[in-house]
Amino acid sequence: MDEPDRQRNLSGKNKEQADLSKQDKPSQKQVISKEDEPSQKQAVSNEDKSPKKWNVSKGNKSSGRQIVSDGDNSSKEQIVSKRDKSSKEQLTPSERESGKRLLSELSVIYSISSLSSFHREEELLHATVNMATLLLGVRYFGLVALCGDGYHVMASSGFKDPALLIKKIEEGKPNQFLFSFNCEKPMILFMERNNSITDRERRVYTIFANGIQTALSNAFTLKEKEKAEKELKTSLNEKELLLKEIHHRVKNNMQIISSMLSLQSNYVEGEAVNVLKESQNRVKSMAIIHEKLYQSNDLTHINFKEYIESLLYYLSDSYTGNSGAVTIKLGVEEIFLGIETAVPLGLIINELVSNSLKYAFPHGEGEITLKLHRRPEGFELQISDNGIGMPEEIDFTTTESLGLxxxxxxxxxxxGTVKLKRENGTCYQIKFKELKYKDRI
Known part of the structure; x- marks a missing residue:
């Protein structure tokens, strides 16, 4: 092999080794996730002298898991919370069960507090039975009131015969709950389950029993209040009927007196006839007041406007012979007066109107005006006529006339005070105050 070829081969091998070296480098670095602080990215070289090298992959972000591997290819799994950057331990099954029981107990206690919203005893007892059987899982339920001669079962569930409830109470089993309290009379609350009752359940049952005691106490108080109000209303109705009967009898008795005076006038002559007639009218004016009182819804006050209309109608009819053409005009407010004021005021009106009807119109024609108004300081009554007037020499305060x-x-x-005006006839102006009722001795 030629020297150039040998160099080319060596160069190729070196290049391959360099590429392999580049591929191995990521495994020799430590990548730290964003959750691991204070540093966020760190590379560790082969020259790092630490005993272990870690490689942390990002893993599945949606599951919150991260795989942490060491240099010896051993792996560890770590659970990372999304809400908290620090890892948390999961609740054990017993802890979860304890939390569920606590929530259930709180829900039951909240429901028990609704017993206070029942104000009627019947509604409360019905709700109590339903809450015990459906919410607390009670099989047998009973509420017993102890009486002097025995007992009274106020509410029960699960018993065909309420008498069996007393036998159950005497058993004293661990799956039974008894609670005694006083509410008008001694009472016993009894509950029984299929299984034994735990301490936690007994605490809830005690809260339930206290809720029943408070609600029953409120219901009994309301019942007694309604009973007292009913008795008071009955008593008031009876007194109202009695007062109406009294006014009715007084009116009838006065009517009898008036009739007797009318009959007596048939046996006398001259001035005696007028005296009896005036007395008859005075009795009649008082009788009308008692008539209005027993006809009124308010037995202490009468509508004085209606009273005046009735009285003037009677007086006008009584003096028909002298006042056939006399007109009576009224200007009266809707005023209610008590009997203390109505009787004397009615007699005053009777006397002054009778005088006008008898003496003011010798020719039989004329006009009488009566006004009654409320004033800041009391009341003002004005009775006037356009007749011949009262002679100047007569002083109505010192006259021998019985009426005046x-x-x-x-x-x-x-x-009150009274003033007399003699212009264009006669006018009496009377100012007065309403009298208050005074206790009789």
Whole structure:
């Protein structure tokens, strides 16, 4: 072989060895993944004197696995968490089971808290039975109230005969749960499962029992409150009927007195007839008040506008002979007054309107105006007519007329004042306040 050919062969072999050397170099370097910090890429040469050389491949990113191989071709598998750059250990089956039990218990406790939303005893007992059998897995359930002469089964499930519940309570087996508490009367809660009850389950059952106790206590309180309200309402209705009956009888008695005065007037003559008639009208004015009271929904106040309309209709009819052409005009607000104010005010109206009907219109024609309005300081009553007027020499405060004396006395009873105007007829202006009810001795 010629010398040039020998050199060409050597050159080719050297080139092949150089290529092989380049292919071996990646296996002699250490590639470190992004998760391994602080350095991110590092190459280790053959001259590195460390005892082991590691080659870490990227592996499958989706699975989170990385294969770490050493120089002796032995491999190790490492689980890398995607959420945390540091590796974490997986939960053991027992730990997972414990977590599930905890979540289940919390769910049951949350459901138990809903018992407080039941305010009726029947609804609460029904919900309690359902929760025990469906949620807590109880086979037998019973709630017993102890009475002086025995017991009363308030709720039960799983028993064909509730009397068997008492026998079950006396057994005292490990798969039974008993809880005693007081709620109006001593009570016993009984529950039984097919399997033995663990300590954790007993704690949940105790929470359940306490929830029943609180809810029952609230339900009993509400029941007693409703019972008291019902009794109070019944008592008020009875008193209302009694008051209506009293006003009705007072009105009837006054009507009898008025009728007797009317009959008596047939046996007298002259001024005595007018005296009896005036007395009859006064009794009638009070009788109408009691009539309005027993007809009203409010037994303490009457609609005074309606009362005035009834009274004036009666007075106008009573004096038909003298006032056939007399017109009565009303300007009255919708005012409600108590009997303390209504009786004296009704008598005042009766006296002043009767005087106008009897004396103001000798020719039988005229107009009477009555106004009643609420004022900031109380009330104002105005009764006027366009008749002949009251003579100047008569002082209504000192006159011997019984009617006007009654007006002055009744105005004082109302803590009011009265003024008389004699222009274009007669006008009485009365200001007063509503009287409050005073306790009788």
């Amino acid at each position: 004396q009654l007006v002055s006395a009744l105005v004082n009873q109302l803590d």
